[in-house]
Amino acid sequence: MRRILQAVHIATLLLTAAPGFAQDVETEEMICRDIGDIFCLLEEFSKNLEGSTSLSAKPTPAAKAPVDRTVVELQRDRRESKLTLSGSSQPTEVTLINLSPEVNVWYLLKLQWSPQKIEWYHLDNVDPSGLWLELNQQEPNGLWLRNGKGGDRLCELWSKDSGHPLRAARAANAPYAPLCQNALYLRNRIDGYRTTKEWVVEFLRANIWGGETITNIVKETVYKDSFLLKSNPVGTTGSAETNELPNGPALARVAAKMKGEMLPVKELGISVMGATDENLEVGRWYRTTRQDGVFVSVMEPKAVDEDIMKSHRDYVRDLDAVEMEAISILVAFDTTVFDLSFAMGTDHPAVGWSERVLPDVRNPLSKGPDGFDNLNPLTSTGLIPPYLSDRVAGIFTGGFKRDHGSFRWGDLARKNQGSHYGFMENGTILSSIVPDLATLIVYKDGRVDMKTWNDQDALNIGSMKHVRQNGVPIIDWNDLTQQAVPGRWVSNWTLGNWSGSQDKKFRSLRAGVCEAENKGRRFVIYGYFSSMTPAGMARVFQSYGCTYAMHLDMNALEHTYMSLYSTNKSKEPAPQHLVKGMKVLDERFKGNVPRYIGYPDNRDFFYFTEKKK
Incomplete structure (x- = not known):
């Protein structure tokens, strides 16, 4: 010992x-x-x-067939075209793959010079609604850029006479290298x-x-409790009524004894309107000083409406004294003002087998649940594309890594090879989206939805741009009662698959995301829970009227990172961080280098961009 x-x-x-x-x-x-x-x-x-431990058990290979494929084969709607060339300085064959024609952002270009020499290039289309890439037999040295308005043009990419632009872009050793007068960007592999x-x-x-x-x-x-934010109320506003902001989210449902109470939140790094001396009224939404359409609120479970705290106690456990006083900070984004996107980190969440998969449901002849353990020939940069960076309004870290992204216990552990959490970026499925998991969906038209994935959703996957799954719901929607309720497993450590503790009671720094509506506006709300269990998260999300919520990552500031950017970046280029301590993550290098914008990161993330006018 x-x-x-x-x-x-x-x-x-x-x-x-x-x-x-x-x-x-x-x-x-x-x-x-x-x-x-x-x-x-x-x-x-x-x-x-x-x-x-059961992990030492050896899986039985009987009746398990080999599976060996690439992520490209997972794209059922991909569109491929080929050119066969014969010039001495040309590849023998060129293949262009539009990975998701409906989304029209990611393309793969394959140049085959000989059976032994093949080059792959992963391209971003900067204008997916107005530009399409094609191969043209009459123009064998590059891509034909078609805009549908008679302004079609050739972009030479692999001819010797044009200086091999693709190879030059690859040699630039930059995560994104511009091509075709900035109409396209080549994604280059780089360490996060x-x-x-x-x-x-x-x-x-x-x-x-x-x-x-x-x-x-x-x-x-x-x-344990190392990130706990605890604050004693410092008095009341003197008014029993709190006015709701026009075009803002609905006020939280607050316990009668706590209405109007002011909480000092000294660690809050985002500046808001109408607050003095870092004191915020519990459950009230405040406008941020940097962005229209972004709102901040603070809450602690002891301030949640009594009826909410008494609801569903047949499966939601009571919170202990520490958790009842743990502060949560919530940031709401108006989806009529902002678009939401998801992006992979350079390494995570990864696509191989999770360490949690039971040996008897794992196929030892497959490299991963989808038949591969890497995303080649795709390139994940861990960065927001430079052509979007000037519109960034906010960023927050994504969900669990693949190691913790499947189930070890319960029905979900026995279904779909352990029910690995799936994800999609720019219409490209990177890990299969599986049933019965909490899922955040961004459609190609910009709509955001959160739900438990079912087989019917798979029929509409072609209309989706981004998808991220992360376990089971914190808040679920009951179709029979037409009400939002705490997820069935928020207090069940094994069936909920909640990371954090072997004693099943461990409070930790956690992050989550929910959706809510108010007066016809839809909001995506990011929640930072300073020392809480999933049950505590559910109570807070309930108080804000969330119709669905899922867990994100946990345990450290780098895993719960959230930053907000100004509309006018020329005047205020530096981000404000949800919690002041997160600033250190932008100070890893000399000066202030913003995470996910200034340098690539190994972790997946979400980001909001202002909608185009």
Whole structure:
């Protein structure tokens, strides 16, 4: 036991490194020395764990067929065209693939020079509603750009006479390289940044038997309540009535004894109108000073309406005293003003097998649930495309990594190969969208919907632009009663698949997202829960009238990151962060370099952009 505790102590020192801790050569050497110590200390511990856990069971290959394909084959609506060429300085064959013709953003270009030499290029179409790419036998040196208005033109890309623009763009070593007078961008592979803490956690999980157990011990001892925001009310507004903002979300339902109470939230990093000395009225929405259509509110469970707290107690557990006073900060975006998009990080959520998949439902002859364990020949940049960056209004980190993105227990663990959480970017399915999971959908016309995915939704997948699944609902919609209710498994750690603790009661920093409507306007609400369980999240989301909600990521500021940008970036280019401590994530390099805009990140994310006028 002493040796186990020593290993946990070493892991704790590494895992508690500051988010901005530079991962230079000296740091890596230090980590490797300590990791070596952990290997020695855990040798006996690993032997004891081996055989006592179901993960050591070997899957039976009987009746399991090999599956080997690429992400391209997952795109049922893709459109391909080919050219066969014979010039001495030309490829022998050119293939152009529009991965989702309805969305018309992502294209793949394949140049085959010989059976052994094949080049793939992943292209972004800057104007998907007004520009289409084609191959033309009469113009064998590039792509034909067609705008449907008689302004069609050739963009030479692979001829020697034009200087091989594609190869030059690839050699630029930039995540996005412009082509065809900025009509297209080539996406280049680049390493996404990760904190030292993330690096150590991934190393433990991937290389040390019992590494997941070690990280859980550290979370339960070191990180428990480490991000807790607790604030005592400082008096009331003096009025029993709170006015609702025109064009804003509906006021939260607040307990009678807490109406008008003011909460000091000193860690709030977003400036709002009408608040003084960082004191915000509980449950009230405030306009932000930087963006029309963005609103901020604060809440703690003890301020939630009594009727809500008493509802559904047959399956929603009571909250403890600490959780009842844990502050939540919510940010609402008006979807009539902003478009919502989803993007992969450079590495996550990944597409191979989750570590949680039961051995008897995993196909050992397949590299992943969809038959692949990487996205080649696609390129994930972990960045907002430069042609959208000037319209960015807000960014927040996405959901769980693939390691935690499937089920170990219950019916969902036995269905669909463990029910891995699916996702789609720009109309391209990157991991199959599976039934019975909480799902955020962005349609190609900009509409946002949140729901539990079913087989019928798969019939409409061609009209969808972005999809992200993340477990089961925090708030679900009951079709029979036509009411929003807490998700059935918010208090069930195994069937809910909630990460965080082996004692099933662990409070942690968590993030979630919900949808709500008010007077014909639809809002996407991001929630930051400073020390809470899914049951606590459900109570807060209930109070704000959310019709559906799902969990995002948790445990650290880098996993719950949220930033807001000004409409006028020439005057106010730096972001404001939901919590002031998140600023360190934009200070990893000299100066202020915004995450997801100034440098690529390994984690997936959502971002809001102003709608085109």
